[in-house]
Amino acid sequence: MEKRANKYNLxxxxxxxxxxxxxxxxxxxxxxxxxxxxxxxxxRIKDKNIFENPEEATQFALGLKLFSEVKLKHxxxxxxxxxxxxxPVFMKKLKSM
Numbered sequence: 001m002e003k004r005a006n007k008y009n010l011x012x013x014x015x016x017x018x019x020x021x022x023x024x025x026x027x028x029x030x031x032x033x034x035x036x037x038x039x040x041x042x043x044r045i046k047d048k049n050i051f052e053n054p055e056e057a058t059q060f061a062l063g064l065k066l067f068s069e070v071k072l073k074h075x076x077x078x079x080x081x082x083x084x085x086x087x088p089v090f091m092k093k094l095k096s097m
Contacts, residue, residue: 005033034069
């Protein structure tokens with residue numbers, strides 16, 4: 001039986017480059033599944049006031065959930081060997097804050 005997952009659509013669009021250019025505009029749109037409800041996690045991270053800037057809290061939460069879901073799906077991949085040891089510690093620390 002396949003586990004149920006939340007389905008998301010994410011669109012990323014370049015706005016301005018470090019050199020000030022606004023062209024070429026690049027866009028990326030992906031659909032993905034995640035076992036967590038990401039919007040509630042974003043709000044919980046914001047509520048923890050870990051970062052002064054709420055936008056950074058959103059970036060952190062979104063990046064963490066995107067990364068951790070892929071890591072979870074591929075936990076036996078040797079690329080994640082070292083992270084598999086420390087990531088649970090990191091997540092417990094984050095959740096306890």
